[in-house]
Amino acid sequence: MNAIDKTLSTDITLGHLLDVLAANPDAPLVFHYDGSPVKAGYHVTEVKVGQFSALDCGANPEAWSEIFVQLWDIEEGERTHMPAGKFSAIIRKVSDHVRLESSAKLTFEVSDGVRPMALYCAGSPRLKDGSFEVILDARPSSCKPRDRWLAEEKAKTSCCGPSSGANCCA
Numbered sequence: 001m002n003a004i005d006k007t008l009s010t011d012i013t014l015g016h017l018l019d020v021l022a023a024n025p026d027a028p029l030v031f032h033y034d035g036s037p038v039k040a041g042y043h044v045t046e047v048k049v050g051q052f053s054a055l056d057c058g059a060n061p062e063a064w065s066e067i068f069v070q071l072w073d074i075e076e077g078e079r080t081h082m083p084a085g086k087f088s089a090i091i092r093k094v095s096d097h098v099r100l101e102s103s104a105k106l107t108f109e110v111s112d113g114v115r116p117m118a119l120y121c122a123g124s125p126r127l128k129d130g131s132f133e134v135i136l137d138a139r140p141s142s143c144k145p146r147d148r149w150l151a152e153e154k155a156k157t158s159c160c161g162p163s164s165g166a167n168c169c170a
Contacts (some may be wrong), residue, residue, distance in 0.1 A: 001128050011121045014067050020125045025085025031134040043078025047094040058145030065104035073112045084132050108136050110157025
């Protein structure tokens with residue numbers, strides 16, 4: 001199968017997230033979604049691994065690994081945001097039972113227990129005011145053949161302005 005490499009996307013990987021968090025394991029880990037931070041009592045309720053094979057709308061086969069981290073966004077007592085090291089320990093515990101590929105695409109499933117769960121992709125974590133901040137953006141659907149075509153068109157015009165099809169950077 002001539003599969004498209006999903007690792008070329010803008011999604012961060014589990015390995016990247018854990019590598020960054022290792023720099024300061026005591027720092028609170030705060031996810032932001034829909035314009036607000038998760039509540040201090042949030043839980044990691046599930047970590048799932050999936051191996052996917054698919055065919056996009058342009059009949060292009062794809063194959064990829066994906067890790068889903070489910071967050072339950074609740075307030076619970078006097079808890080503070082989870083330290084980065086605790087999040088990493090949860091992932092290590094999961095890896096004792098489930099094979100986690102550090103290069104796998106990372107998706108977050110978030111719900112407050114009332115609204116339906118929604119899918120998010122994570123931006124790279126950054127240390128801000130002593131806490132790790134991870135921005136979660138809603139995962140939109142797209143037409144992958146169109147996205148690839150737009151990327152190719154952008155590459156054709158990016159270095160020299162609009163071109164007539166000739167490779168202007170050669």
